[in-house]
Amino acid sequence: MKPSLSQLLLRWYRRGHRDLPWRRTSDPYRIWVSEIMLQQTRAQAVIPYYEEFLARFPSVETLAGAPEEAVLAAWSGLGYYSRARNLRRAGLEIAARGGFPRDYGGLRALPGIGDYTAAAIASIAFGLPHAVLDGNVLRVVARVEDDGSDISERRTRERFRAVAQSWLDARRPGEFNQALMELGATVCLPRNPLCLVCPLAELCRARQEGTAGQLPVKPGGPTPVHIDGVLLIVRQGRSVLLRQAEPAARRMAGFWDLPTPEDLPRARAGASFGEIRHTITHHRYTLVVKEATSRAAGKRFRWFDPAQLGEIPLSTTARKALKLAGIAGRMEKL
Numbered sequence: 001m002k003p004s005l006s007q008l009l010l011r012w013y014r015r016g017h018r019d020l021p022w023r024r025t026s027d028p029y030r031i032w033v034s035e036i037m038l039q040q041t042r043a044q045a046v047i048p049y050y051e052e053f054l055a056r057f058p059s060v061e062t063l064a065g066a067p068e069e070a071v072l073a074a075w076s077g078l079g080y081y082s083r084a085r086n087l088r089r090a091g092l093e094i095a096a097r098g099g100f101p102r103d104y105g106g107l108r109a110l111p112g113i114g115d116y117t118a119a120a121i122a123s124i125a126f127g128l129p130h131a132v133l134d135g136n137v138l139r140v141v142a143r144v145e146d147d148g149s150d151i152s153e154r155r156t157r158e159r160f161r162a163v164a165q166s167w168l169d170a171r172r173p174g175e176f177n178q179a180l181m182e183l184g185a186t187v188c189l190p191r192n193p194l195c196l197v198c199p200l201a202e203l204c205r206a207r208q209e210g211t212a213g214q215l216p217v218k219p220g221g222p223t224p225v226h227i228d229g230v231l232l233i234v235r236q237g238r239s240v241l242l243r244q245a246e247p248a249a250r251r252m253a254g255f256w257d258l259p260t261p262e263d264l265p266r267a268r269a270g271a272s273f274g275e276i277r278h279t280i281t282h283h284r285y286t287l288v289v290k291e292a293t294s295r296a297a298g299k300r301f302r303w304f305d306p307a308q309l310g311e312i313p314l315s316t317t318a319r320k321a322l323k324l325a326g327i328a329g330r331m332e333k334l
Helices: 005-015 028-038 043-056 060-064 068-075 082-097 104-108 115-126 135-145 154-167 173-186 205-209 306-311 316-324
Strands: 225-236 239-244 268-280 283-293 301-304
Touching: 005 154, 005 173, 028 043, 028 082, 028 115, 043 068, 060 082, 068 082, 068 306, 104 115, 115 173, 135 154, 135 173, 135 205, 154 173, 225 268, 225 316, 268 316, 283 316, 301 306
Parallel strands: 225 283
Antiparallel strands: 225 239, 239 301, 268 283
16 A cells, blocks of 8 residues: 555655754744744744743743843844734733643634644644644645645635645644645745655656646735835944834834934934845835934934843844944844
8 A cells, every 4th residue: 555645744754854943842832932933934044033032031921021122122133023022912811821722723812823823833732633834835735736726815725724634644743744844845845846855756746747846826926115225323432322113113113223314314424334135025125324423312212332232122124234334242143
């Protein structure tokens, strides 16, 4: 009898896979933190943040007891900061109830936890038979099934979820889900899939039809918007001047950033350190970083010693600009 898809996948996974720190635990707190960090972020980029975050907040109780500013400071540089705010909100709920919900519905009801994250925690931490569906899994399903449906459509995603659920090894759901995601991340790549070493090659209809490179089908994203700007580095001895975004700001609320010429209209700009580039969704920023002098500043401005920079929620653009200017502090992850 030929081995099933799940048997082929699990055999492949057990022969070797990436040694990621969140794969060495079944603690729902650590799994949850890793899954939230991995949203929109590459695994290798997450590792140092994950380890430092857990050193600062080793349990859901310590996370729940921390002020939001401390949580944002630990998240600083990862981007998509609503994830950190929801993480803390969910931590407060979990601590209040005395522990993690141990069922899919209870996990799904927590702030910031969607279908994928609930399935990942439920399967990996609690051994519950829920298949995950992320970008990697969508790609594998589309190719194995040779399905050219638009994966941005809800009905396509629900059908693909049912396919992944039918593949799931209910005896080892956590291991199976991690194996399926690993396959998509390391073999069934978006461009140039490594079909010759894929454990599912003989079952893959797209490989048989020669359509793997065309799948999955998804609409093109929005046209990139290019934005130019200037960031000013104003110093007073060792200290650097930062401006805090308003609490009601639409994005980056409460975060500290370098001022712009619009923030300090009387500032005198000097030599340029160069430029940095930063992307937020489809917005592409090119920012020139200049040394400047300024006397006047508003109430939302404050001087920071470089040693303090690791203790505040600091924007990614500020981190990149300060590194460019040679201003260190506790920003080792840059």
